Amino acid sequence: MVxxxxxxxxxxxxxxxxDATRRDILRRTLLGAVSVSxxxxxxxxxxxxxxxxxxxxxxxxxxxxxAAGRERLVRADPEQIARARACLDELEVIWRHRLxxxxxxxSEPEE
Amino acid sequence: MVxxxxxxxxxxxxxxxxDATRRDILRRTLLGAVSVSxxxxxxxxxxxxxxxxxxxxxxxxxxxxxAAGRERLVRADPEQIARARACLDELEVIWRHRLxxxxxxxSEPEE
DNA sequence: CTAACGTACAACCACATGGTTGCACGAATT
DNA sequence: AATTCGTGCAACCATGTGGTTGTACGTTAG
Numbered sequence: 031m032v033x034x035x036x037x038x039x040x041x042x043x044x045x046x047x048x049d050a051t052r053r054d055i056l057r058r059t060l061l062g063a064v065s066v067s068x069x070x071x072x073x074x075x076x077x078x079x080x081x082x083x084x085x086x087x088x089x090x091x092x093x094x095x096x097a098a099g100r101e102r103l104v105r106a107d108p109e110q111i112a113r114a115r116a117c118l119d120e121l122e123v124i125w126r127h128r129l130x131x132x133x134x135x136x137s138e139p140e141e
Numbered sequence: 142m143v144x145x146x147x148x149x150x151x152x153x154x155x156x157x158x159x160d161a162t163r164r165d166i167l168r169r170t171l172l173g174a175v176s177v178s179x180x181x182x183x184x185x186x187x188x189x190x191x192x193x194x195x196x197x198x199x200x201x202x203x204x205x206x207x208a209a210g211r212e213r214l215v216r217a218d219p220e221q222i223a224r225a226r227a228c229l230d231e232l233e234v235i236w237r238h239r240l241x242x243x244x245x246x247x248s249e250p251e252e
Numbered sequence: 253c254t255a256a257c258g259t260a261c262a263a264c265c266a267c268a269t270g271g272t273t274g275c276a277c278g279a280a281t282t
Numbered sequence: 283a284a285t286t287c288g289t290g291c292a293a294c295c296a297t298g299t300g301g302t303t304g305t306a307c308g309t310t311a312g
Contacts, residue, residue: 050152078260100259102260190271
């Protein structure tokens with residue numbers, strides 16, 4: 031298990047994921063740390079707009095910034111993504127529970 | 142595989158998931174079809190507000206309504222939830238790809 | 253030292269969101 | 283037939299969101 035997430039934080043995470051640009055930033059920063067201006071170069075919007083997207087991802091805990099000289103490198107946090115996934119997994123469990131009538135599914139011996 | 146989803150629809154799905162009330166409605170309607178007023182009774186807000194939440198879920202394809210006399214029964218669509226999950230899975234694949242350096246991960250022999 | 257770069261942040265704008273109330277309409281009850 | 287119930291929808295309001303430009307400030311380069 032990846033440690034329980036609050037409903038409010040879950041809302042922030044899904045909110046952050048609800049934008050194509052932010053999902054793309056997440057993909058790029060999963061491959062490796064990228065500076066904010068490095069990210070901004072790839073999108074047809076102002077630097078400040080990209081900066082705001084990064085801030086939304088950061089507040090959701092999906093991304094962290096580390097200082098490197100005058101640059102801030104952005105890197106994704108796979109664990110927070112896993113937490114969002116766990117929420118969707120839970121929904122699937124509810125659905126399967128309804129179909130099969132099993133009660134035993136509620137104990138989760140995961141990771 | 143559950144059929145490809147567009148980026149715009151994915152945004153709508155995550156947006157719909159980014160609200161605790163809507164996630165709760167999703168959980169309730171995964172267990173079985175519930176009327177809109179049946180749902181509204183459980184939340185501390187107006188009927189119209191709940192109706193709007195259902196509409197957001199419906200536009201995201203996470204829920205469908207079926208007519209039953211004067212009531213509209215709301216039931217969740219597990220496949221659409223699976224599509225959102227698939228997006229997060231893809232992110233995890235990107236991350237693992239970065240760590241292991243594997244290229245073979247991109248072929249997905251899933252369902 | 254000065255200039256250029258990368259970042260941060262504030263102000264502003266148009267539009268979306270989440271809530272409200274009120275009204276209209278078809279279906280069920282009496 | 284009249285009423286009540288469940289729903290849908292429009293109007294309205296406060297606040298949030300995604301974008302812009304402009305300014306300020308620390309860091310690197312000349």
